[in-house]
Amino acid sequence: MNPVQDNRTPGSNPGVAKGNLDLLKHNFLQIWQVLAALAVIYAFFYIMSPPFRSFDTLLSIFGQASILAILACGTTIVLISGGLDLSVGSIFAVVGVATGIFLAQWNLNPVLSIALGLSIGAGLGALNGFIQVVTKVPAFIVTLGGLTAYKGLAEILASGRDLSRFPDAFRFLGTGNVVPVIIMFCAAILTGLFLTKTRLGNRAFAIGGNEEVARLGGVPIAKSRIYYYMLGGLLAGLAAILEVSKLNFAMPARGQSYELYAIAAVVIGGTSLFGGRGGVGKTLLGMLIMQTIIVGLSYMGVGTSYQRIAIGVIIIMAVYWDVWRKPAR
Amino acid sequence: MTFKFKTAATVAALAFGMAGTVVAADKRIAYTGFSTDNTFWIGVATAAADEAERQGVEFIDMTASSPDAAAQKDAVDRAIDMGVDGIIIGSVDNRAFDASLDKAATAGIAVVAVDTGIEHSHVSSLIQTDNLAAAGIAGEYIVEQLGGEGTVLILGGSAGHQTGNARRDGVMNAAEAAGHEVIFQICDWQDACAFEKTTNFLQSNPNIKAIFSAWDPGALSAVSAAQALGKLEGLVIVGFDGNPANLVAIAEGEQAATIKQDNTQMGIRSVQSLLSVIDGKEAPALVPIDGILIDSDNVADFQ
Numbered sequence: 056m057n058p059v060q061d062n063r064t065p066g067s068n069p070g071v072a073k074g075n076l077d078l079l080k081h082n083f084l085q086i087w088q089v090l091a092a093l094a095v096i097y098a099f100f101y102i103m104s105p106p107f108r109s110f111d112t113l114l115s116i117f118g119q120a121s122i123l124a125i126l127a128c129g130t131t132i133v134l135i136s137g138g139l140d141l142s143v144g145s146i147f148a149v150v151g152v153a154t155g156i157f158l159a160q161w162n163l164n165p166v167l168s169i170a171l172g173l174s175i176g177a178g179l180g181a182l183n184g185f186i187q188v189v190t191k192v193p194a195f196i197v198t199l200g201g202l203t204a205y206k207g208l209a210e211i212l213a214s215g216r217d218l219s220r221f222p223d224a225f226r227f228l229g230t231g232n233v234v235p236v237i238i239m240f241c242a243a244i245l246t247g248l249f250l251t252k253t254r255l256g257n258r259a260f261a262i263g264g265n266e267e268v269a270r271l272g273g274v275p276i277a278k279s280r281i282y283y284y285m286l287g288g289l290l291a292g293l294a295a296i297l298e299v300s301k302l303n304f305a306m307p308a309r310g311q312s313y314e315l316y317a318i319a320a321v322v323i324g325g326t327s328l329f330g331g332r333g334g335v336g337k338t339l340l341g342m343l344i345m346q347t348i349i350v351g352l353s354y355m356g357v358g359t360s361y362q363r364i365a366i367g368v369i370i371i372m373a374v375y376w377d378v379w380r381k382p383a384r
Numbered sequence: 385m386t387f388k389f390k391t392a393a394t395v396a397a398l399a400f401g402m403a404g405t406v407v408a409a410d411k412r413i414a415y416t417g418f419s420t421d422n423t424f425w426i427g428v429a430t431a432a433a434d435e436a437e438r439q440g441v442e443f444i445d446m447t448a449s450s451p452d453a454a455a456q457k458d459a460v461d462r463a464i465d466m467g468v469d470g471i472i473i474g475s476v477d478n479r480a481f482d483a484s485l486d487k488a489a490t491a492g493i494a495v496v497a498v499d500t501g502i503e504h505s506h507v508s509s510l511i512q513t514d515n516l517a518a519a520g521i522a523g524e525y526i527v528e529q530l531g532g533e534g535t536v537l538i539l540g541g542s543a544g545h546q547t548g549n550a551r552r553d554g555v556m557n558a559a560e561a562a563g564h565e566v567i568f569q570i571c572d573w574q575d576a577c578a579f580e581k582t583t584n585f586l587q588s589n590p591n592i593k594a595i596f597s598a599w600d601p602g603a604l605s606a607v608s609a610a611q612a613l614g615k616l617e618g619l620v621i622v623g624f625d626g627n628p629a630n631l632v633a634i635a636e637g638e639q640a641a642t643i644k645q646d647n648t649q650m651g652i653r654s655v656q657s658l659l660s661v662i663d664g665k666e667a668p669a670l671v672p673i674d675g676i677l678i679d680s681d682n683v684a685d686f687q
Binding site for chain 2: 106109111112115119122213214215216217219220230231298301302303304306308309350353354356358359360363
């Protein structure tokens with residue numbers, strides 16, 4: 056039984072829909088607008104720039120979006136639950152550096168290095184969650200502290216070390232576009248399944264939608280929160296490992312501002328910043344919209360600074376569109 | 385409202401499109417430098433763009449607005465997808481490009497590197513200041529100024545960065561050969577770091593008599609930090625790049641010297657080298673650009 060109904064968008068909690076086909080239809084209705092926006096934007100660049108039309112370009116868009124998209128999957132979980140993790144960019148840096156050390160200096164095999172790296176990401180995420188629920192300091196502040204502290208940790212770990220030239224078995228993950236895209240889809244599918252098919256995942260919507268009611272309904276808020284932050288950290292770690300593999304080096308300066316890009320992708324996709332509703336499919340689309348704009352403008356010879364302005368405008372438009380369309384329902 | 389929105393979007397698209405029409409040129413070359421917020425690199429990009437225009441070639445500047453290795457790699461990948469004829473790379477981190485250069489080789493796109501070498505067989509030419517030799521000149525200057533005494537603080541670039549290492553080694557070798565103690569600090573080319581390190585080390589180590597910064601803005605930061613501590617008098621601060629702001633500091637007596645990199649020549653020669661390769665002609669593997677020592681004696685010539 057579902058104790059919480061988000062009355063802003065009826066039926067937005069997937070726990071309400073019955074059956075897989077209904078669920079699919081329900082989700083599609085939710086994301087058709089974002090899909091349409093992505094289609095319009097893609098079509099625009101398709102028309103404007105002949106070289107943009109190749110399949111390689113399309114694959115590149117997916118490939119270049121994959122690292123941030125994976126990070127954004129974690130952000131989606133945390134935001135749906137009503138939380139916020141500003142430190143994921145720094146967790147990204149720590150895991151990148153740590154994995155680099157495991158591979159290049161301790162000479163551990165890739166599988167072990169990745170497993171350890173992911174554990175560190177999960178651990179730092181869980182630490183954020185733990186501090187937040189125990190001290191009850193707002194997540195914004197706790198994770199702001201985390202952002203600075205973890206960055207420092209990454210710098211200390213990396214100090215003076217040249218973390219580069221990793222084994223081919225590891226580099227395979229980040230080379231080209233196909234493998235990163237596959238990893239991105241796997242991460243997204245697993246995140247989606249977590250949110251819709253597991254009790255812990257379903258709970259995120261309840262907790263984010265109305266924490267008081269959830270608490271009265273007997274939902275274990277604190278424990279669940281820690282899990283959500285942990286998963287956010289884990290996915291940030293996965294994204295970091297992918298980037299380290301792609302670039303073939305690790306350094307503590309990586310990941311700067313990534314938490315903000317992830318939030319942008321989530322918001323453009325239509326997930327609410329205030330929690331209670333949203334989904335990973337939307338986030339992927341949001342990320343693809345951002346990447347398509349960046350790539351498309353590049354092809355048209357428009358410089359990076361203008362690209363940033365364009366993204367900023369899209370973020371505001373997306374949220375306005377989202378907020379504006381609600382009264383009509 | 386959906387209809388109105390879509391109409392507005394279409395009209396905007398058409399307007400934007402007409403404004404963005406580009407005249408087709410025979411050849412297209414892409415350029416990606418370190419960043420667009422760095423004086424030195426702005427000079428490289430401007431000179432390269434001018435040379436490209438002189439040669440009648442379309443010049444696409446894909447440099448990011450802040451030094452981001454992943455964004456630069458993505459830009460190179462995009463240039464390859466766009467099917468440009470050649471790419472000039474001024475790497476943020478020269479270790480990021482292996483897979484991208486393999487793709488460029490397959491696509492038959494020429495690649496030259498500027499300022500920092502990239503270890504890959506497909507890079508046809510490297511246009512750079514002989515950093516080691518030029519830093520050696522800076523090192524000799526410092527040794528001369530110190531007269532045998534004092535510790536030298538070196539503020540460096542990123543760990544493992546080829547250019548940064550060469551500049552550090554040039555000064556370190558000269559200083560250590562003359563018997564000075566050398567302290568080396570990595571700063572990732574960040575000005576704020578230069579300021580902090582200078583402050584911390586000047587306060588904790590009274591023996592420091594000279595500071596070498598591997599990039600000129602860092603030298604300005606060192607000057608500021610030393611001034612704030614009241615320790616600028618007698619301190620020999622040397623930079624690298626030859627940026628206008630530092631030339632002013634040298635004229636004012638705050639900074640002792642700098643090594644000017646001829647960023648104009650670097651830009652011009654990069655384009656020339658790249659076009660040679662595209663045309664199937666010989667291009668030298670290394671195009672060394674000379675560094676020039678500028679101190680208070682000759683600074684007026686360069687301002």
